[in-house]
Amino acid sequence: MLLLRINDPDSPVSLVLFFGTVGMLALTIGLIVFIIFHQRKVIRYQMRLQRLEQEQQKMLLNASIRLQEEERQRIAADLHDDAGPLLATARLYLNENLVNLDKTTQLQSIYNAKQIIDDTIQLIRNISHSLMPPTLKNFGLESAVNDLFQKISGSGSMNASCRFHDYRERLHPDEELIIFRVIQELVNNILKHSNASFIHLTQNLGGNKLYIRLHHDGRGITQNDFEKLNKSNVGLGLKNIQSRLKLLQGRIFFEKDMSQTYYKVTIEIPKQEEEPAGE
Amino acid sequence: MFTKNILKALSGFSGILPIVFFLLFLKRNNEKKLWVIFLYVVLSFLTDVTAGSLPDHSQTKFYVFSFFTIIEYTLFSIFLYLNFKSKKLRWMILAALPLFYILAGYYILNKDQSKLFDAVPASLESILMIIFCVSFFFEQITDVEVSFIYSSKTFWIIVAIMVYSSATFFLFVSAEFLTQEERKAYWFINLISNIIKNLLLTIAFIIPNHKPQPISERRYDDELFQKPAL
The missing domain is CATH 1.20.5 (Single alpha-helices involved in coiled-coils or other helix-helix interfaces)
Structure with missing residues (x-):
């Protein structure tokens, strides 16, 4: 036209x-x-997202550092307040004057010092076990979790049980330690905050992923609460869980059961491919 | 008449600017795709000089312009081909090339040469270039990179091609229906577009070379720490 x-x-x-x-x-x-x-708009948006992600990572890192510091302080306090006085008392029994005392008193002092040193050995063993449970190292995650739950049940404060459905092949020791620490933290939180009467853990394998689910009947949190706490300055333990799971490329879900009676926490961890053996 | 002559001279000599700046900043312009544009600028300048020295009704002038249209389309196509990431778009350029040659060849050989202007090939070139340039921009906005689009030399070159093609499109389309006098009267559109194109190409050759970096690879530490002197 x-x-x-x-x-x-x-x-x-x-x-x-x-x-x-x-x-x-x-x-x-x-x-x-x-x-x-x-x-420009798209780039700014992407950069803002990246910055947010970095802030989140910074918070996780801070939480992990703070937790590490707290753990160090706890060990320092245990050593200073418990092991220190015990060893000082043992030293008192074994002072230079001992040679001038009569034989019976000498024997009594040595016996007392020995008792105190035995107590100190036990105390140091306990500290060491809390850092790295020997059951986990020697017998694996299943035994370590069983052990932990038996101790909780044994205390009489809560009914704790666990069941591993498919854990024939052990994971890498580092992965087992991370998962164990996450379970420990979750159980600790349940013990401290939920006022639950029972706690039950189940393990399953689905595809190439390992699933661990915790059920409890106390006060719990949902995924929304978890995300809010993760973004805030509180919830140090939860941030620690998140950063540990990030190392395994794992995920965690907090939800309330359909029946509204229980809270569920599910951990999903992809199984890592075995690295080929070096020549 | 005086203004027209000034405009003509300005348009012709504006072609020197990108040549000079390309050679001045040779180190930052030493890229295959930029050499293609440099070759185009040189040929464009030489064509302007040659055509300007020929008489208005010369048949040689028609052939010089027609030959240049084909060369211009080829060089722009090579430049765009080197810049497209999408294989589909690269194929589109390759497919359009022989079609353009056939059409332009047919038109030049069967044209009433008394008109002294290859309007159809030039219009076809403009419309194809506009389509390819829009496709290039579309590809750019879907590919997220940290560097802003206008910090790349390619962006300025594409803008130059697009502005020139869209500004001259209507002139070339209507040139087929205009008398030589009328065409002369409106030829200032081409002269102004040519000046703008050369200025944009000069900007492209002046700005520093900026390699885009994917957003995920950008390190924020780079903004805090200087690189150690090696």
Whole structure:
């Protein structure tokens, strides 16, 4: 139609040409400006997302450092308050004056010092076990979790049970330790905050993933609460769980059971491919 | 008439600017795709000089312009081909190339050469270039990179091609239906577009070379620490 009009000797070619050129230029410039602004917007959005992610990671790192410091302080306090006085008392029994005492008193002092040293050995063993449970190292995650739950049940405060359905092949010791620490933290939280009367743990394998689920009947949290706590400055333990699971590329879900009676916590961990043996 | 001559001279000599700046900043412009544009700028300048020295009704002038249209389309296509990431778009450019040659060849050989302007190939070139440039921008906005689009030389070159093609499109389309006098009267559109194109190409050759970095690979530490002097 436009060409027909141009073809007509009476048509205002100059107008068509003018408006056509101006229109095309306006469209082109408009398109270029739109692309520039759109791209700036997208990049800014991406950068903001990345910054948020970095802040989240920073918070996780801070939580992990703080937890490490707390653990160090606890060990330092145990050593200073318990092992220190015990060893100092043992030293008192074994002072230079001992040689000047009569034989019966000497024997009594040595016996007392020996008792105190035995207590100290036990105390140090307990500290060491709390750092790295020997059951976990020697017999694996299943035994270590069984052990932990038996201790909780044995205390009489709560009914704790666990069942591993498919754990024939042990995971890498480092992975087992991380999972055990996560379970420990979750159980600790349940003991401290939930006021539950029972706690039950089940393990399963699904595809190439390992699932661990904890049920309890106390006060719990949902995924929303978990995410809120994760973004806030509180919830150090939860942040620690998150950062530990991140190492295994694992995930955690907090939810309330359909029956509204129980709370469930599910941990999902992808099984790592075995590294080929070195030559 | 005086203004037109000034404009003509400015348009012709504006072609020197990108040549000079390309050579001045040779180190930062030493890329295959930029050499393609440099070759185009040189040929464009030489064509302008040659065509300007030929008489208005010369048949040689028609052949010089027609030959240049084909060269121009080829060089722009090579440049776009080197810049497209999508295989589909690369194939589109390759497929359009022989079609353009056939059409342009047919038109040049069968044209009423009294008009002295290859309107159809030039219009076809403009419309194809606009389509390819829009496709390029579309590809750019779907590919998220940290560097802003206008910090790349390619962006300025594509803008130059697109602005020139869209500004001259209507002129080339209507040139088929205009008398030589009328075409001369409107030729200032081409001259102004040519000046703008050369200025944009000059900007492209002046700006520093910026390699885009994917957003995921960007390290924020880079903004805090300087690299050690090696």
